[in-house]
């Protein structure tokens with residue numbers, strides 16, 4: 001009757017034989033078979049794509065054949081164009097995340113720890129945080145032009161909001177009783193910060209960081225599509241202008257791969273962080 | 282109106298898989314319950330009382346042995362069998378009234394009007410008239426439990442299983458609801474099975490009291506309560522029967538913690554047994 | 560409480576920063592300490608705002624954007640709930656579709672726009688599809704979480720009372736998952752607005768909308784218009800957010816104040 005093991009919702013008249021069978025299959029084999037099952041849909045779609053192309057259901061300008069996409073991907077990779085554009089995009093992400101999360105953490109800690117700062121800044125920040133980032137871009141263009149500064153500024157904007165919110169919330173939501181313990185043992189301010197606030201808020205600090213990176217990723221592609229002459233987004237704009245849809249597909253695929261890798265590595269770090277926290281306790 | 286049913290439990294065994302190991306929770310439970318009988322079950326925590334009810338209600342089909350209702354094997358749940366779970370299990374998004382209405386949701390015998398009336402009656406029965414449109418988060422534990430009792434009763438099942446339904450109630454409400462339960466039982470002739478930790482309650486309401494023992498859960502003894510109703514809790518016969526059940530109940534070492542506690546006590550007072558005997 | 564008390568009890572310190580900034584803005588432009596072509600004076604923004612608000616075509620732009628936004632949101636929201644419920648209910652569906660869904664979700668939203676606009680053109684259908692995609696992911700994801708989290712105890716209650724499949728969905732699954740579904744819809748509403756403005760910026764040459772107008776302001780170096788447009792975009796976003804929070808609080812009143 002424990003609610004902790006939450007199974008899929010019971011469904012009347014569900015056939016149960018599979019559920020009985022599954023535990024007997026070895027853990028590794030099960031995982032492997034799940035992975036295989038997960039590949040069914042992409043493979044089917046790929047098959048459909050190939051089928052549609054060979055039977056000329058859709059004009060080739062609108063749907064390039066899979067092998068053409070693959071070929072373009074390889075050519076772009078071998079010529080180094082893909083790597084250089086990707087490197088530019090990733091460095092934009094890197095700088096913006098660095099700048100944006102630094103600002104976000106500072107701001108978050110400040111308004112989280114100081115009641116005065118909170119009273120003065122939080123209302124404005126709350127309104128500011130609800131403005132969509134894309135809305136800022138035109139005004140940033142006016143002040144910064146359309147060069148590198150624009151991209152870094154716009155993407156940093158996207159990072160600041162989630163990082164600040166998560167940091168602030170993480171600090172404000174620290175359980176009172178933890179702080180009381182610190183009071184009982186007469187911790188100094190620095191001790192409270194380092195031994196209570198920081199560890200207790202760490203999960204939300206990290207989750208804000210993760211959201212920030214994902215927002216940066218969103219904003220990056222947007223500004224690169226809007227105003228850029230290099231980068232992975234530009235590659236897509238270029239492909240679209242030349243009506244070379246294979247390039248656009250390559251762009252989507254590369255963006256997907258980077259997105260998945262970012263997500264996986266962030267998850268990995270998060271799980272390491274958590275196990276480290278548990279080990280420390 | 283419900284017609285009561287014979288419930289036959291034959292050689293029931295139930296295991297749970299806990300971390301790959303098979304844990305025997307019920308072993309060789311056999312019990313025959315006559316139509317309209319009131320059976321109380323007592324036993325220490327963890328001896329499988331809730332599990333037994335879960336099997337009877339039909340929520341679990343992985344067991345050995347037979348469960349027959351009027352000679353028919355119990356398969357799955359049915360509106361003919363009702364249960365008050367140990368935890369109230371109200372839907373938090375429904376009001377008191379709507380939660381009780383869930384009991385009649387799939388009842389095809391009553392008209393909408395009759396259903397509404399019946400829900401109102403049961404709200405009053407459990408004394409929650411002023412809370413009809415309150416949400417569960419606004420209720421105390423005891424009030425929630427009363428809603429759960431009303432939800433189970435409103436459908437008038439043939440067999441009603443009650444898993445410590447009065448556990449969270451104050452003594453006054455508890456006595457009142459015991460009376461009401463007995464009244465409904467006498468009037469409707471429902472077969473009732475009541476799991477309780479309160480031996481007095483078990484003796485007061487039951488035609489028989491089943492005492493279970495843990496690890497694995499088995500029936501230790503069945504005590505007949507041949508007293509006429511209304512029973513007088515302070516009569517000599519009542520007290521004697523209560524003592525009898527209590528004795529059975531008491532010399533099963535209860536849970537692990539209690540077992541440990543007993544050992545600790547023994548260590549501290551080596552002559553505890555003499556003291557107890559005295 | 561009287562109005563005066565309400566005003567007095569309010570923490571007005573939060574107003575200091577915006578008022579201060581406004582004052583600085585006013586002073587630096589009034590004394591022309593900055594290039595007023597770039598940093599336009601606030602009163603000029605107000606004037607432009609007045610011109611535009613009284614202008615029928617601007618109202619038309621706003622309505623066009625809102626219609627687009629909400630159509631996309633509704634489409635994406637419904638699709639998201641359907642997929643989320645299906646993923647949460649069926650282990651096998653989850654195993655087959657889940658991995659693909661989780662992969663596609665990582666593709667930065669705007670990357671779809673070049674593809675969509677090639678296939679569907681730059682008109683409303685492309686924009687609405689894109690907007691619905693942006694609302695779809697958070698709704699599907701959160702709905703899935705909600706449905707997965709339904710407790711076994713509640714399912715047992717439903718079985719005891721003989722719920723049919725339809726009742727399972729409407730009386731258990733949807734209400735039990737409603738906190739997460741509403742969270743998803745709230746996020747979806749925010750994303751849909753970002754996507755609306757973004758799509759209008761990027762597909763500037765077709766149709767009308769708030770985003771088109773603002774971007775045209777940039778091309779014409781009409782800074783007043785840009786500032787004003789940005790404020791409108793921001794306040795629409797904030798308004799949606801506010802409405803969504805209110806609706807959420809209303810619908811989830813049964814949770815007490817744990818929210």
Ligand SMILES: Nc1ncnc2c1ncn2[C@@H]1O[C@H](COP(=O)(O)OP(=O)(O)OP(=O)(O)O)[C@@H](O)[C@H]1O
Nearest residue numbers: 001002297299306325326327328329330331332333
């Ligand atoms: N779903 C389950 N999976 C594994 N073990 C279980 C499960 N449900 C119950 N058990 C185990 O079965 C035993 C009996 O549990 P049960 O809930 O029936 O006890 P109980 O007699 O009702 O106890 P209590 O008086 O405390 O309610 C316990 O040891 C419990 O740990």
Ligand SMILES: [Mg+2]
Nearest residue numbers: 330331367444
């Ligand atoms: Mg129990």
